Amino acid sequence: MMGTVTFPGLGLEFHLNSIAFRIFGWPVHWYGIIIAAGFLLAVLYCCHVSGRFGIKQDDIIDMLFFAVPLCIIGARLYYIIFYLDLYRREDGSLDFGAMVRIWDGGLAIYGGVIMAVIVLFVFCRVRKIKFLAFADLGVYGMLIGQMIGRWGNFVNIEAYGGPTDLPWRMGIYAYVDGARQYMEVHPTFLYESLWNLLGFVLLVVIARKWRKFDGQMFLSYFAWYGVGRGFIEGLRTDSLYFFNTPIRVSQVFGFVTAAIAIVLLIINLGFRKHDPDDLWVNRVKKSARRVALVYVEGDPAGAKWLKEQSRRLTQEFAKLETYALPAGTSAEERDELLTALKEREDLSDVLVYQQKQP
Numbered sequence: 106m107m108g109t110v111t112f113p114g115l116g117l118e119f120h121l122n123s124i125a126f127r128i129f130g131w132p133v134h135w136y137g138i139i140i141a142a143g144f145l146l147a148v149l150y151c152c153h154v155s156g157r158f159g160i161k162q163d164d165i166i167d168m169l170f171f172a173v174p175l176c177i178i179g180a181r182l183y184y185i186i187f188y189l190d191l192y193r194r195e196d197g198s199l200d201f202g203a204m205v206r207i208w209d210g211g212l213a214i215y216g217g218v219i220m221a222v223i224v225l226f227v228f229c230r231v232r233k234i235k236f237l238a239f240a241d242l243g244v245y246g247m248l249i250g251q252m253i254g255r256w257g258n259f260v261n262i263e264a265y266g267g268p269t270d271l272p273w274r275m276g277i278y279a280y281v282d283g284a285r286q287y288m289e290v291h292p293t294f295l296y297e298s299l300w301n302l303l304g305f306v307l308l309v310v311i312a313r314k315w316r317k318f319d320g321q322m323f324l325s326y327f328a329w330y331g332v333g334r335g336f337i338e339g340l341r342t343d344s345l346y347f348f349n350t351p352i353r354v355s356q357v358f359g360f361v362t363a364a365i366a367i368v369l370l371i372i373n374l375g376f377r378k379h380d381p382d383d384l385w386v387n388r389v390k391k392s393a394r395r396v397a398l399v400y401v402e403g404d405p406a407g408a409k410w411l412k413e414q415s416r417r418l419t420q421e422f423a424k425l426e427t428y429a430l431p432a433g434t435s436a437e438e439r440d441e442l443l444t445a446l447k448e449r450e451d452l453s454d455v456l457v458y459q460q461k462q463p
Contacts, residue, residue, distance in 0.1 A: 108262045111276035113289065123261055136257035143253030147246035157312070158242040159386030162420050164232060168239075172224045176217040181207055183216020187345040187354055213345060214251065215358050221247070237320035238385035244326035245308065251330075252301035258294040266291025266340035291340045300333035317379040324366040331363025393422040394453035397446045401458060402429040410458045426452075
């Protein structure tokens with residue numbers, strides 16, 4: 106599908122094609138590419154900063170294995186529940202085939218968010234990880250994904266608002282009462298993308314300077330996103346409604362979750378004292394095992410082994426001690442060092458690089 110989007114007040118015009126390319130005749134849509142890019146960047150960022158929250162990168166990947174398909178199902182179910190009539194046949198029976206055709210459109214972000222919270226809670230219970238610490242990390246991925254994903258709406262020329270004459274208004278051609286008409290509307294996709302970008306920056310700053318308790322970023326996300334989504338949803342023309350009422354689902358959900366989150370933030374930040382040692386990341390680091398790494402100095406393969414082991418163990422929050430044996434160290438001297446290390450009660454493990462013989 107091709108279309109034209111203009112920003113007349115800014116002198117911009119874009120000619121858009123929703124299909125990026127085809128593979129063996131099958132279309133690959135820009136929407137999917139943009140969503141995938143947002144997902145990838147979200148995962149990369151969360152893996153990059155996971156250590157600040159006491160979460161292992163392997164746990165992130167394992168959790169996503171379950172979360173990704175289930176969140177798609179959650180987003181679809183949320184949409185179907187409030188647009189159930191769209192999936193009825195003429196005789197009133199439900200068309201389950203249409204329900205599973207997600208490529209025809211119909212995903213709701215809040216359904217995905219709710220499912221993500223449920224999956225993460227269960228995963229943390231099984232892995233014995235503090236849920237609120239993992240949730241604090243996860244909201245950064247949510248903001249990145251939502252911030253980038255909204256540009257998929259731009260390419261599809263959807264998720265826009267009502268008429269406006271503001272300088273940044275967006276000009277589109279849309280069908281109104283069966284007739285194709287030119288309209289100048291609120292670019293609500295852009296509003297939400299920028300709101301999420303600003304929220305991401307604010308949460309990064311807060312986490313680095315003022316994070317007091319596990320769950321603070323989680324609540325801050327719902328407070329920030331809920332307020333923004335509530336107002337932006339009021340401008341949109343494609344909202345989900347509570348069945349046959351004029352009440353917008355996402356607007357109510359946004360404002361209610363924001364209000365709850367704000368109250369909990371006020372209680373926790375204003376009326377409760379928090380010990381830094383109670384943060385999950387500090388508890389993990391305090392209980393981290395101590396590992397000794399022994400290698401041969403001057404051996405390139407040994408240096409590579411040391412780097413790989415250090416990276417792996419650092420991701421597990423282990424405390425490392427490295428011992429470089431000078432080239433030519435006798436077997437007796439090496440064994441003497443290893444014996445002394447293994448006798449230490451504070452060391453959990455001693456890893457030794459086995460030098461390959463020529």
